[in-house]
Amino acid sequence: MRKKGQTTKKVMAVLATALAAMGTTACLMGQNFVKPDMPVPAAFRGAPSTEESIASLPWWDVLKDGNLRSLLEDTYRNNRDLEAMLANVDSARQSVTIAIAPLFPWASYGGSASKGANQSGGSTIMNSGRITTAPGSLSAGASWELDIWGRTRRQAEAAEADYMAAEHQLRSLQLSLLNQVASGYLQLLMLDEQLRVTKASVDSYRESLEYFKARFEGGVGNTLEVDSGKAALAAAEAQVPAIESQIVALENTLSVLAGRTPGPIRRSGDLQQFAGSSNVPAGIPADILAHRPDVLAAEQNVRAANADVGVAIANYFPSISLTGALGVASSDLRHHVSKGTGWGMGANLSGPLFQAGTLRASEKIARNNLKAAVASYEQTVLSALAEVSTTLVQRSRLREILERQEAAVVSYRKSLESSMVLYRTGETNYYEVLMAQQNLFPAELQLAQYRYQYAASIPTLYAQLGGGWKQSSEQMRKGRE
DSSP: OHHHHHHHHHHHHHHHHHHHHHHHHOOOOSOOOOOOOOOOOSSOTTSOOOSOBGGGSOHHHHOOOHHHHHHHHHHHHHOHHHHHHHHHHHHHHHHHHHHHGGGSOEEEEEEEEEEEESEETTEEOOSTTOEEEEEEEEEEEEEEEEOTTSHHHHHHHHHHHHHHHHHHHHHHHHHHHHHHHHHHHHHHHHHHHHHHHHHHHHHHHHHHHHHHHHHHHTTSSOHHHHHHHHHHHHHHHHHHHHHHHHHHHHHHHHHHHTTOOSOOOOOOSOHHHHSOOSOOOBOOTHHHHHHOHHHHHHHHHHHHHHHHHHHHHHTTSOEEEEEEEEEEEESSGGGOOGGGEEEEEEEEEEOOSOOTTHHHHHHHHHHHHHHHHHHHHHHHHHHHHHHHHHHHHHHHHHHHHHHHHHHHHHHHHHHHHHHHHHHHTTSSOHHHHHHHHHHHHHHHHHHHHHHHHHHHHHHHHHHHTTOOTTSOHHHHHHOOO
């Protein structure tokens, strides 16, 4: 017992010495991470700076249509790309554990025992078939690499940065899906409106054709009126199945995004209900750096690349490991005695001597990767600012375009009504009627397109600003409970 107590004291003394050495000599190679300095303007181009921002709202307070909410909730629950990303995030989280593990001592165990005839130590021998018993053993060992140069800590830092980048990429995917689903839903409403306009145009052309036929049969009109009326009607009728096929294709796309089998998408309301107010607060450009997930992911990529430089520098230096072993051996493991017990302790030193330029090349690669990551981060910021500015300007201009297009549609309707009255009284010809129809219906189709673009700018801007940043990715997936 005394020997065993002395052994324990020796082990503790060595461990204490190692810890003291770590505390006094351990250091980190390479520069500590500093966030890249990326200047941003005081306000977005196309919008004034505001303290409030649409991005601070949860998505369910921005997209209030019940059917759209249901579609988004299904998307967040069932989208396969999102499921794959969640698995990747968890893998990145586990990689952090793997990277940190070498900072702690590792322990292992082993044992062996054998008994048989004509054998020894697991090998066949000739001994006239006598029973032989090989010595049995049980052992346990421990090893600990001292992270004096910070190699493991830099590797852990890089792994943690990769994990954080994966988390931000997950959120970026969530916002991308939100924009795709919301924009697709609004596009369905646009197609519904265009289908109504097209069917109304078919009815109008058919009514005109019937009137042309009646005039021709009464000996007043001519075949030119009838043939022109038939051509206009046929062209309008051809648009109906074309729009219907677009609706089916878009419904199938949205169903797949939501993890549903292809089928109809329930929807209600019209585009004007989704347009919102003319002024949508965007906040300040600096919010982009703090909340937009692709920018945050790019920042973490810089952090990981910076840590890799430290790892590359640490590789120039030797690694030092402490090892220990404790075990028992006996010809019969059921009757081992203390004198069969053994232990040992030691230290290992290994390091590079000649690597044919590999270490230097690895360091240069790491530094180049850092430069590339910084450039990618800066490009991501610039692209984000440009996207938001473009959407804000487009929304402002679309408001003006809508006002003028709506006025044009009103005038075209009056023109068609007037031309029909004049035509029936013989004060104008059929050409004026067809021209009025061919001006009105495309204008109404274009109005629906503009309304869609104006309404779709809301989810687009919300995603570009990193919307819902106050909620975690899990809260975004669950939605309003």
